[in-house]
Amino acid sequence: MSMSAPTLEVRNLQTHFFTRAGVVKAVDDVSFTVRRGKVMGLVGESGSGKSVTGFSIIGLVDAPGRIAGGSILFQGRDLAKLSEEEMRDLRGNRIAMIFQDPMMTLNPVLRIDTQMIETVQAHRKVSHEAARQRARDTLGMVGIPSPDERLKAYPHQFSGGMRQRVAIAIALLHEPELIIADEPTTALDVTIQGQILAEVQKLAETTGTSLIWITHDLSVVAGLADDIAVMYAGRIVEKGTVAEVLDRPLHPYTAGLIGSVPSRNKRGEPLRQIPGMTPSLLNLPPGCAFRTRCPRAAAPCMAEPDIREILPGREARCFIPLTSAEEQAA
Amino acid sequence: MSAAMKLDAGAPMVELRGISRRFEKKLDFAGKIAKRLGAPVREEVVHAVDKVDLTIRKGEVVGLVGESGCGKSTLGRMVAGILPPSDGVIMRNGTDILSRSSAAAREMKLRTQMIFQDPYASLNPRMRVADIVGEAPLVHGIVSRSGYDAYVDEQMRRAGLDPAFKRRYPHQFSGGQRQRIGIARALAVKPDFIVCDEAVAALDVSIQAQILNLFIRLRTELDLTYLFISHDLGVVEHISDRVVIMYLGRVVEEAPSETVFAQPNHPYTQSLLASVPRIESRKRAFSVVKGEIPSPLNPPSGCHFHPRCPHAMERCKVEVPVLREVAPGQRSACHLNDQA
Numbered sequence A: 001m002s003m004s005a006p007t008l009e010v011r012n013l014q015t016h017f018f019t020r021a022g023v024v025k026a027v028d029d030v031s032f033t034v035r036r037g038k039v040m041g042l043v044g045e046s047g048s049g050k051s052v053t054g055f056s057i058i059g060l061v062d063a064p065g066r067i068a069g070g071s072i073l074f075q076g077r078d079l080a081k082l083s084e085e086e087m088r089d090l091r092g093n094r095i096a097m098i099f100q101d102p103m104m105t106l107n108p109v110l111r112i113d114t115q116m117i118e119t120v121q122a123h124r125k126v127s128h129e130a131a132r133q134r135a136r137d138t139l140g141m142v143g144i145p146s147p148d149e150r151l152k153a154y155p156h157q158f159s160g161g162m163r164q165r166v167a168i169a170i171a172l173l174h175e176p177e178l179i180i181a182d183e184p185t186t187a188l189d190v191t192i193q194g195q196i197l198a199e200v201q202k203l204a205e206t207t208g209t210s211l212i213w214i215t216h217d218l219s220v221v222a223g224l225a226d227d228i229a230v231m232y233a234g235r236i237v238e239k240g241t242v243a244e245v246l247d248r249p250l251h252p253y254t255a256g257l258i259g260s261v262p263s264r265n266k267r268g269e270p271l272r273q274i275p276g277m278t279p280s281l282l283n284l285p286p287g288c289a290f291r292t293r294c295p296r297a298a299a300p301c302m303a304e305p306d307i308r309e310i311l312p313g314r315e316a317r318c319f320i321p322l323t324s325a326e327e328q329a330a
Numbered sequence B: 001m002s003a004a005m006k007l008d009a010g011a012p013m014v015e016l017r018g019i020s021r022r023f024e025k026k027l028d029f030a031g032k033i034a035k036r037l038g039a040p041v042r043e044e045v046v047h048a049v050d051k052v053d054l055t056i057r058k059g060e061v062v063g064l065v066g067e068s069g070c071g072k073s074t075l076g077r078m079v080a081g082i083l084p085p086s087d088g089v090i091m092r093n094g095t096d097i098l099s100r101s102s103a104a105a106r107e108m109k110l111r112t113q114m115i116f117q118d119p120y121a122s123l124n125p126r127m128r129v130a131d132i133v134g135e136a137p138l139v140h141g142i143v144s145r146s147g148y149d150a151y152v153d154e155q156m157r158r159a160g161l162d163p164a165f166k167r168r169y170p171h172q173f174s175g176g177q178r179q180r181i182g183i184a185r186a187l188a189v190k191p192d193f194i195v196c197d198e199a200v201a202a203l204d205v206s207i208q209a210q211i212l213n214l215f216i217r218l219r220t221e222l223d224l225t226y227l228f229i230s231h232d233l234g235v236v237e238h239i240s241d242r243v244v245i246m247y248l249g250r251v252v253e254e255a256p257s258e259t260v261f262a263q264p265n266h267p268y269t270q271s272l273l274a275s276v277p278r279i280e281s282r283k284r285a286f287s288v289v290k291g292e293i294p295s296p297l298n299p300p301s302g303c304h305f306h307p308r309c310p311h312a313m314e315r316c317k318v319e320v321p322v323l324r325e326v327a328p329g330q331r332s333a334c335h336l337n338d339q340a
Helices: A050-058 A084-090 A112-123 A128-141 A160-172 A190-207 A218-224 A242-247 A252-259 B002-009 B029-036 B072-079 B103-110 B129-139 B148-158 B175-187 B205-222 B233-239 B257-262 B267-275 B314-318
Strands: A006-019 A022-035 A039-043 A065-074 A095-098 A178-182 A210-215 A227-232 A235-241 A308-311 A314-316 B012-025 B044-057 B061-065 B087-092 B112-115 B193-197 B225-230 B242-247 B250-256 B324-327 B330-332
Touching: A006 A050, A006 A210, A022 A039, A022 A050, A022 A065, A022 A210, A022 A227, A022 A235, A039 A050, A039 A218, A050 A065, A050 A095, A050 A178, A050 A210, A095 A160, A112 A128, A112 A160, A128 A160, A160 A190, A190 A210, A190 A218, A190 B267, A210 A218, A218 A242, A227 A242, A227 A252, A235 A242, A235 A252, A252 B205, B012 B072, B012 B225, B044 B072, B044 B087, B044 B225, B044 B250, B061 B072, B061 B233, B072 B112, B072 B193, B072 B225, B087 B103, B103 B112, B112 B175, B129 B148, B129 B175, B148 B175, B175 B205, B205 B225, B205 B233, B225 B233, B233 B257, B242 B257, B242 B267, B250 B257, B250 B267
Parallel strands: A039 A210, A039 A227, A095 A178, A178 A210, B061 B225, B061 B242, B112 B193, B193 B225
Antiparallel strands: A006 A022, A006 A065, A227 A235, A235 A314, A308 A314, B012 B044, B012 B087, B242 B250, B250 B330, B324 B330
16 A cells, blocks of 8 residues: 555544434445545445445535544544534535536536636635636646637536536636545446546546545446445445455455456356345344345354454455455456 | 357347438427528427338347437337337338237237336336236236236246235335336236346346346246347346447447457447446556537438547548448448458
8 A cells, every 4th residue: 555645534434314214324434545646436336325425525414414423534634523614615625526417516507607717716816817717727628629618608508428527627626635526427428438537537647636436336446446445334345456356355245246247247147146135224234234145144244343454455344254266256 | 159040040020121210399480480581490300210220030139239319219119119110110020010000010019018227217106016017918818807916926926026015116116126017017918029228227236237137037938039228338248149239320230249349340339349447447548439429410421420430531421331241240330341
């Protein structure tokens, strides 16, 4: 692992939703670090808590949810303890977010230039003209052709892929140290997804921005990220570098996910599958949450496993991890 | 290989000849007046599907691939008989299903069923699962009142659902289970041909594998033929015997699965395959196809792909390439093949 100071350090984060039906522990004891200029892939299926983790970092968890414990260290400050005003100063400035649907970022009734200039001036005292110049340059940076004319357009005049580029440009306006990207290419066609991923990779390398890339698609993370954390039922079950985790998974859930990717199976034969389905966060099985679907479950799994170092630099939340090469060959 | 040879011998189950579908946006009153006054307005026509020929043989799984707006869903709906084509003939086991009066055509339409992408939108929220699955076979006389309960149970069990849940409503099920209800409903009328339109696209990875396995199992169990429409090349590669690739309403390439993924011929197929993220890849530069998918309202002249194609020549801008055989079983629509 690299020794450079991390951009973000999340420690034992807990984000709970206090609903009438009970307390939903959407994020439960999540810890990870994001290295400077590196891409961290946060992977999981629907309801695993990956998006809520992202929202917690940028301070966008709505009631009945709130951060119930843990810390989020960013440049020496704990984001979980900041006031709304202090957070607003960071949000869109030092930390930015890109959503799956770019229309979450864009206002449909305002021209792109209005929205971008407003964003620039929200955090910097610059002239209208300088702000416009900055907006223009950023649009060019994310590969939007003829940015001068496109600034005058409304969001609906862009295609889906171009709209996502505009959302990325807005995230980049203040050259943030950290960008949280929540499934930003999931709704796009493959050729457009390829273009956006290429741009993002280039940007991370040239600007030194760190990225948290939230996705359900292991294949995207494989090509894009440096580190990976796999979430299941609100917890990180495994983390490490992409090469380590995808080539030699320790946790049976990670191995199951990798095994069910079609290209890892012989054509036309049944895919290896994880039986059952994700349990409801309101009534998780006691002990290891994955126990009921796990082929290796045994007596010790009735207790709750902690995330622990199993191999040097490799952590997983499992009592009976896959450690031999044959077991890991997914 | 023997399986592939057997497939070649299979009789055509579905034959499309010169199928086209146009969607027109008629001018409204103001538009008509503006046109009469000489304003440059015209009726907008989208050629969603443009003169497609396609044969699906019995027992085959044909994957239909393309990006949004390429017409793959429109084609699927026409094959399933729920959308009439603007031009062309659809033959099903030798019967023209477009001749609406014929009883044989109706029978053929019943034997073609469709499974949709969104299991949330394709199930009636006010109906119990038992009625969703059992209504059609009852109406079509496939099952009698007395055998109804047992029949519904059997259909549900086959799709991997517990018949104890038959009194429940769709909202009480998860996404994967809802897709199983859709499958049970489609199979309840004893079809031999299934059109799956992005049937696993909305599902999580682990659930997607379960549903794909169900498709694979049902195929052998019930001797089904599939037209499998998807944008996900990994899924299509896994399940299909033959792959058809569409771009802006036209078929650009068609070949057996192994051939398409090993030796793609058309430049569009090549760039599509290069764009697909693979789990085997590590921290690499993503290959990039330049440009965007053009609007189907105003497609480029000649070969639709020429503005994005790295090999485009003068000829590609004027002449529409025809789909023709480039290797045994592989057809491609590209002018480059004439030069070799």
